[in-house]
Amino acid sequence: MNTPTDRSDLGTGARDSGPTERPATNDAVGTDADALTITDLVKRFDDFTLEGIDLQVPRGYVVGLVGANGSGKTTTIGCALGLVVPGSGTIDIPPMDRVGVVLDSHYFVPWWTPTSLENAVRPFYPRWSPERYRSLLVRFGIKTGTKIQDLSRGQTMRLQLAVALAHDPDLLILDEPTSGLDPLARDGFVDVIADFMTDESHSVLFSTHITADLEKIADHVVVLADGRVAATASTADLIEQYRLVRGGPDELTDELRATLLGLREHPVGFEGLARSGDADSWGGLVVEAPSLDQIVVGIAKGVAS
Numbered sequence: 001m002n003t004p005t006d007r008s009d010l011g012t013g014a015r016d017s018g019p020t021e022r023p024a025t026n027d028a029v030g031t032d033a034d035a036l037t038i039t040d041l042v043k044r045f046d047d048f049t050l051e052g053i054d055l056q057v058p059r060g061y062v063v064g065l066v067g068a069n070g071s072g073k074t075t076t077i078g079c080a081l082g083l084v085v086p087g088s089g090t091i092d093i094p095p096m097d098r099v100g101v102v103l104d105s106h107y108f109v110p111w112w113t114p115t116s117l118e119n120a121v122r123p124f125y126p127r128w129s130p131e132r133y134r135s136l137l138v139r140f141g142i143k144t145g146t147k148i149q150d151l152s153r154g155q156t157m158r159l160q161l162a163v164a165l166a167h168d169p170d171l172l173i174l175d176e177p178t179s180g181l182d183p184l185a186r187d188g189f190v191d192v193i194a195d196f197m198t199d200e201s202h203s204v205l206f207s208t209h210i211t212a213d214l215e216k217i218a219d220h221v222v223v224l225a226d227g228r229v230a231a232t233a234s235t236a237d238l239i240e241q242y243r244l245v246r247g248g249p250d251e252l253t254d255e256l257r258a259t260l261l262g263l264r265e266h267p268v269g270f271e272g273l274a275r276s277g278d279a280d281s282w283g284g285l286v287v288e289a290p291s292l293d294q295i296v297v298g299i300a301k302g303v304a305s
């Protein structure tokens, strides 16, 4: 994990003009400093469009990808991994034997065991370490002889992580990896990612709804809303850029109503997200530092309204 100072360009907001139609390729378009570069990615489904996504994962960084259900996180990751065919855009990603993947739904044969799984996947990974695999299984409390269909969802996510790390990847791509885990297991999962990041050449793209996990580990956050990049910044900057504003019913002026993101009114007052500069100029209101979760919700509601 890094303390980035000058990488405010990790993603850009959605573009005004339409994207240039060109085929998605794996040609190198990023810099050597980037482990993953997605440029101007477009994917159209009948009822949804991923619109001009730009996103970089610099080497040595953990980038969190957050957004509401259906905002396009899995589609973005699917395009990056070649599981979804993009409409246009460019994707620069390392060879797949150098990318570790944990997906929301796993691809394992249910009646295999962790041992038979190892035998099946190991030939594809020149850097596979049986010792690392076994030690991760022990760390995760997974027995080598248990059928995958008999593992809990949380154990299956951890088995995916063990496979991903056993082949010594440079880049980890994680799609909702902690969604089935209890708080203790989530902590353990995040600790394993932190260990992985002690090597400065490693990088992680981490999609999640559980922003508390990102606050612990992500250097940068990219917020997707309705198929577009709605915000991108270092985690600390993002929290610094916004304020949570609260007040009584009589204090909700037209200016506030027009300015606050994700405005929520209730019988005893209102709550909404404001840019720090705006919030600092409003006297008399309760102004607090928001959590990452409150920022994501505010931005998502702001885009939707």
Ligand SMILES: Nc1ncnc2c1ncn2[C@@H]1O[C@H](COP(=O)(O)OP(=O)(O)OP(=O)(O)O)[C@@H](O)[C@H]1O
Residues within 6 Å of the ligand: 045, 046, 047, 048, 067, 068, 069, 070, 071, 072, 073, 074, 075, 076
């Ligand atoms: N194969 C498909 N055909 C048609 N629509 C699709 C397909 N895959 C995804 N979509 C649509 O694309 C949109 C974005 O889905 P996606 O899974 O990328 O979102 P997400 O942010 O990962 O959501 P969640 O947090 O719920 O997993 C959704 O409206 C979904 O219905």
